[in-house]
Amino acid sequence: MNKKLLLSMHRKMLTIRLFEEKLNSLFLQGQIPGTLHLYNGQEACAVGVCENLSDKDWILSTHRPHGHAIAKGVSLQSMMAELFAKETGCCGGFGGSMHVGDINKGSVPAIAIVGGNIPIATGVALSFKMQKRKNVVCCFLGDGAINEGAFHEGVNMASIWGLPLIFVCENNLYGASTRIENMIGVEKLTDRLKGYGVKSFSVDGMDVTKVYTMINNLIKKIKSGQGPFFLECKTYRFVGHSRSDTNKYRQKSEEIFWKKKDPIIRIEKKLVKEKILDTLSIDKIYEEIKHELNQAVKFAKSSPHPKILNMKKYVYA
Amino acid sequence: MSMRNNKNSTQKMTIAESLRLTIQQEMERDKKVFCIGEDIGIKGGFGGAFTVTLGLSEQFGHERILDTPISETGIAGVAIGAALSGMRPIADVQYSDFLFCAMDQLVNQAAKLRFMSGGKLKVPMVMRAPGGATTRGSQHSQSLESYFLHVPGLKVVCPSTAYDAKGLLTSAIRDDSPVLFFEHKLLYGSKGNRAEKGSISPVGEVPLYDYTIPFGKAKIRKKGKDVTILGKLRSVYTALEASKTLDQHKISCEVIDPRTIVPFDSKLLFNSVKKTGRLVIVDECTKTGGWAGEISALVQENIFKYLKKPVVRVTAPDTPVPFAPKLENFFIPQAKDVVKEVLKLF
Secondary structure, three states: OOHHHHHHHHHHHHHHHHHHHHHHHHHHOOOOOOOOOOOOOHHHHHHHOOOOOOOOOOOOOOOOOOHOOOOOOOHHHHHHHHHOOOOOOOOOOOOOHHOOEOOOOOOHOOOOOOOOOHHHHHHHHHHHHHHHOOOEEEEEEEEEEEEEEEHHHHHHHHHHHOOOOEEEEEEEEOOOOEEHHHHOOOOOOHHHHHHHHEOOOOOOOEOOHHHHHHHHHHHHHHHHOOOOOOEEEOOOOOOOOOOOOOOOOHOOOHHEEEEOOOOOHHHHHHHHHOOOOOOHHHHHHHHHHHHHHHHHHHHHHHHOOOOOHHHHHHHOO | OOOOOOOOEEEEEEEHHHHHHHHHHHHHHOOOOOEEOOOOOOOOOOOOOOOOOOOOHHHHHOOEEEEEOOOHHHHHHHHHHHHHHEEEEEEOOOOOOHHHHHHHHHHHHHOOOOOOOOOOOOOOEEEEEEEEOOOOOOOOOOOHHHHHHHHOOOEOOOOOOHHHHHHHHHHHHOOOOOEEEEEEEEOOOOOOOOOOOOOOOOEEEOOOOOOOOOOOEEEEOOOOOEEEEEEOOOOHHHHHHHHHHHHHHHOOOOEEEEEEOOOOOOHHHHHHHHHHHOOOEEEEEEEEOOHHHHHHHHHHHHHHHOOOOOOOOEEEEEOOOOEEEEEEEEHOOOOOHHHHHHOOOO
C-alpha cells in the first residue's frame, strides 16, 4: 500500500476522532444543541470505504454519520456549523447531527431511521445503472439494521436487479444496549445474505488497510458487472450509543480488548514501523488538525442562525 | 404507438385510458421517467391492478416498466433513491391501503429529505395509489387522502375526470416534490375482467396533445348560489347527483372539485362560500381528523362572518370500511345523505 494513501487514511481517521472529541466537549459545555451518536472507534470503516470513492460515487449513512461524511470529504467547517445549528452548515442548520452530508461530495444527507437508507440506496444504484453511470453506491448500516424489514426489501431488490451497490455493515456488536447475537437466529450475521443470493464478506473493521483493500476488490468486481455485495466490518464503538449512555451493559474486559485494536494507534504504529512518519511528525499532524478544528468552531460560532422564513421554503421544491 | 402527433385532436376516453396515455407520452418525452410497481408490466399480467400500465412494457421494455417483488417499503424507497439521483419514477401500489407498509419511506424520507438537507435535495417522484370502497373489505377499500394531508412535504392529488387525470398526472411527473396521486377505483373505467361493479367511469374528451393542470386550482363543476358542496374523487359525483334532487327543491348548489387537496385552492372555495353562506363537505375518508374537518376549520377561521349556517360534514363514519354491501352502502356518503343535510340548512 503506497505511502500517500496510508498518510491520507491516517489523517482522515484522526480528523474524525478529533472532530468528535471536540464535539463531545462542546456538547458537554452546552454549546451545541441536540444529541450525539459518536463514531469513536469505528473510523477505519468509513475511511477504508470512502478512500476508494470519488465525489460521483454516493454513500448513504445512518444516525451515526459524522465519520462517514468527513471520510467522504464534507468540509469540517460545514459539518461543525451544522452541529451548531447554523445557516452555513452542510444542511443549512436544518439537519443536525443525525442528518449531515453534502450531495456535492456524494454524501447523501444521512438518514436516521434504522434501515431506512437501505431501499433508498438500492434506488440510487438502480438509477446509476439506468443512466449508465459507471459509479458505485456504498450503503452504511449497523448490525441492528439487518433486522429491519427495509433491509430485507432493499437487499432483495438490489440482488434481483444486480446493482452496483455495496452494503457496508458496521457490526459494533450492539444495537443501542442489545447484543446482536441475541437478536439473530443465524450463527453469523453474514449467513443472512445467502438467503438473498448476495455474496458477503467479513473484514477486520479496526484495520483501515484491510477495509480499503476489501472495498477496492469489490469495486473491481462491480466494474466487471457483478454486484451487489455485502461487507461486514467487525468493529466496536469506544463510547456509548448516545449522549447519556455509560455502557453498563458491556464488560470492562471487552472494552479493553477492543481498545487494544484502536485503528488509529494501529496505523500510527505501521507508519512509524515503515518509517513513513516519526512521533514528532505525528504530533505535528495532531496539531494541524486541531488548528483546523478550532477554525471550524470559530466559523460555526460566528455564522448566522437559520432564517425562519426559509422553513416554508424548504418544504416543497 | 404514440398519438401525440395529432396535435389538435381530442379523444373520448376513461380515466384509466387517460392515465395510460399520459404515462406513455411522458415516457416518450423524458427518458428519466419510468414506472415501478407490482404486476405492472408482466406479459399476460394485469398492467397494474387497474390496467393503467397495460401494454406499456411492450413499447418501453421491462427496464422502464419495472416489476417489483411485493415490497411496498422497497418500492417507495427505490423510487426515492432514483428520484434523488436524477430519475423521475412513477411508483404504483396496487391498492392505496398498502401505502401503510411504506409509511417510513413516504413520511420520514420522501417528505422530509428536502427539508432536512436545507433545500439541497429534491425528490421528484409520483406515488400512484388506487383507493375507495368497492366491496373488498377493510384492507382494500380505504380512502387515505386525509392521512397524507397531515404530512408537510407531500403533495396530494385527487383527479375526478379523464381530462383532469391527464393534466394533473403530467404536472405530477414534472413536479420536483413527491406527489401522492390518488385514483378512485370506481372512476377508472377499467375494462375486461378488471372492470369494477358499480363503476361511475366518467368518460370525457381528452386532448391528445401535451397539457398540464396546475396544482391548487379547484374547479366549479356546477354553478349555484344557495349552498356550496365540496367533494373530491368519487364524492364529486355524489355531490352532483345530490344537486339534481336539490334543484327540484329549488335549492341551487355550487359543486366544487378541489382536484388537489395539497395544495388547496382556498380562494375559490372562500369566494363560493362568501356567496352562498353555506358549506357542505362530502368525503369518503372517515370523519375524525379528516379532510372535511380541516376544511371546516379553514373556512370558519377565515370567513366566519359570511356563514349563515354551521359547516356540515357528510363523510364516512368512524369505522373500518365494512365488507357487506348493505353496510358498505351505509359507510359511503350517498347523494340522499347530502340532500338530507342540505335541506336542514334551509
